[in-house]
Amino acid sequence: MSSPQGLPLGLMLYRGFTFLAAPAARLILRSRAARGKEDEARLPERLGFSGKPRPAGRLVWIHGASVGESLAALPLIEKLLYDGNVLVTSGTVASANVMSRRLPVSVIHQYVPLDTQKAVNRFLDHWKPDAALFVESEIWPNMLLGAQARGIRLALINARISERSAAGWRRFPNSAKRLFSAFDVVLAQDEEIAQRFRGLGARDVRVAGSLKADAPPLGSDHGLLEALKAQIGARPLLVAAQTHPGEDETVLPAHDMLRARFPDLLTIIVPRHVERGDDIAMLCGTRNSARRSLGDKIHAGTEVYIADTMGELGLFYRLARFCFIGGTLVPLGGHNPLEPAVLHCAIMAGPHRASAAKAYEAILKAQSFGSVASSADIAELAGRLIENPGLAAAAGEAAARGAASQSGAVATTVAALESLRHARA
Numbered sequence: 001m002s003s004p005q006g007l008p009l010g011l012m013l014y015r016g017f018t019f020l021a022a023p024a025a026r027l028i029l030r031s032r033a034a035r036g037k038e039d040e041a042r043l044p045e046r047l048g049f050s051g052k053p054r055p056a057g058r059l060v061w062i063h064g065a066s067v068g069e070s071l072a073a074l075p076l077i078e079k080l081l082y083d084g085n086v087l088v089t090s091g092t093v094a095s096a097n098v099m100s101r102r103l104p105v106s107v108i109h110q111y112v113p114l115d116t117q118k119a120v121n122r123f124l125d126h127w128k129p130d131a132a133l134f135v136e137s138e139i140w141p142n143m144l145l146g147a148q149a150r151g152i153r154l155a156l157i158n159a160r161i162s163e164r165s166a167a168g169w170r171r172f173p174n175s176a177k178r179l180f181s182a183f184d185v186v187l188a189q190d191e192e193i194a195q196r197f198r199g200l201g202a203r204d205v206r207v208a209g210s211l212k213a214d215a216p217p218l219g220s221d222h223g224l225l226e227a228l229k230a231q232i233g234a235r236p237l238l239v240a241a242q243t244h245p246g247e248d249e250t251v252l253p254a255h256d257m258l259r260a261r262f263p264d265l266l267t268i269i270v271p272r273h274v275e276r277g278d279d280i281a282m283l284c285g286t287r288n289s290a291r292r293s294l295g296d297k298i299h300a301g302t303e304v305y306i307a308d309t310m311g312e313l314g315l316f317y318r319l320a321r322f323c324f325i326g327g328t329l330v331p332l333g334g335h336n337p338l339e340p341a342v343l344h345c346a347i348m349a350g351p352h353r354a355s356a357a358k359a360y361e362a363i364l365k366a367q368s369f370g371s372v373a374s375s376a377d378i379a380e381l382a383g384r385l386i387e388n389p390g391l392a393a394a395a396g397e398a399a400a401r402g403a404a405s406q407s408g409a410v411a412t413t414v415a416a417l418e419s420l421r422h423a424r425a
Helices: 009-034 040-046 067-072 074-083 093-102 117-127 141-149 163-170 173-180 191-199 222-232 248-261 274-284 313-319 354-367 375-387 389-404 409-424
Strands: 059-063 085-090 108-111 131-135 153-159 185-188 205-207 237-243 266-271 289-291 304-306 322-325 346-349
Touching (some): 009 141, 059 074, 074 085, 117 141, 141 173, 153 191, 163 173, 163 191, 185 191, 185 409, 191 205, 237 248, 248 375, 322 375, 346 375, 346 389
Parallel strands (some): 059 085, 153 185
16 A cells, blocks of 8 residues: 555655654653763764765765674775765764774764654755665665655665565565665675565665675784783683673583683673673672773683673684684574684684574584584583694684685675666766
C-alpha cells in the first residue's frame, strides 16, 4: 500500500513518527551528552547545523556508524582524496575520537544528523555532496530519500546484512524495495550477502569483498607498548578482546584452568564496552585484578588486567601471540578477526561469526585450528600455544596469510564507483 505522495505506507508512518519526535530531539541529545553518549560541544551537528564551510569543488560524503565502519573506510578515503574533497560522518563519540587521530588532515569530520527531515535537510542543503557512500548497513530512510531527491549518487559499500535483518525487511517489501533501490550500486562483502540485497529490491548489486581486509593495522603508542612489555616480562599471556557479558564468565574459568598449569599466567580482558570495567572487576572476585582506566600497573601478583580504555586494541594484539575474539560465544556475529591477524596474532573464536564469516573462515582455515565453544576449549588450546611458542608463531603467520587472502576490496570498490560516475556523467 502506498500513500498519495508515492511512498509506501511503512515509510509514511516512519516520517510521521520522526516528525512528531523531532521537538524532543534537543532534550534527548542533552540527556545523552550528560551520560557521555554525545559530544556536548558538537550537539548542533546532530541537528544538521555545521560550523564549517563547504569546500569548493567535488565533495564525496562517506558515512560509517561507529568505529569499525569508520576504520574500514580509511584506505578508501585516501584513494578518494585524489579526486576531490571528502566529508566523513559517524554517529558515536568513540568513532569521532578515533577519526580525529586517523583521518588525513584535509578530510572533514561531522556527526551524522538525526534522521528527522529538518535535520537531514539542513545537512544536505549545506554540504551538497556529489556522491554519498554508506558503509555496511546504514539505512536511514529520511537521509536516503532526501539524498536521492537531490540527485546525489548513492552507494552502499562494504555492504552486509544478516539473514535475520533481511527477514525483518521482507515483512515490509514495498518499503524495502523503495529504500534499497535508491542506491545506484550496492557493493556486498560476499555473494550470500549480495543475494539478500537483490531479494530486497536493490538494483545493481556486486560483490567487492570486505574493506576491513585492506584497512591499515591498528595503531599503537611505542612507549606504552614497551612499558607494558616491561611490566609483563616473560609471563605467559592470554588476551580476550572485545568481550561481551556472558563471555567474561567463560574466559575467567579458562584463566583458572590455565593458572593451574602456568602459575604466573596473566589474562588481559579488553571489553567491547569500556564502561563494563566495574562489572568485570566484580566478576574477578578473589582473583587479583587491575584496571587500566584507573591507571593500575601490572605487577607480579596481577592475575587479570582489565583494559577498559578506548582505542588501544593495537597494543594488546601486538603483545599477544594469540587471542580470543569476543562476540563469538554470544550470538552477536563476532568482531573483526582481521585486526589481530594482520598483526600476526592468531585467533580463537566461538561459533557465532556471521558478521565476518568469510574472514573467520579464511583465517581459521589457514591456522588449521581456533574454534572454541567453552572454557575448557579455550584453556586446552591456549595451553598448547603457551607450551609451544613455535606453534603459536606459526599460527600467527598463518593468520596473517589468511587475512591477506581477503584483501583487494578497496581497488574493486574504487573501480565500481568510478565506473558509476562515468556512466552517469
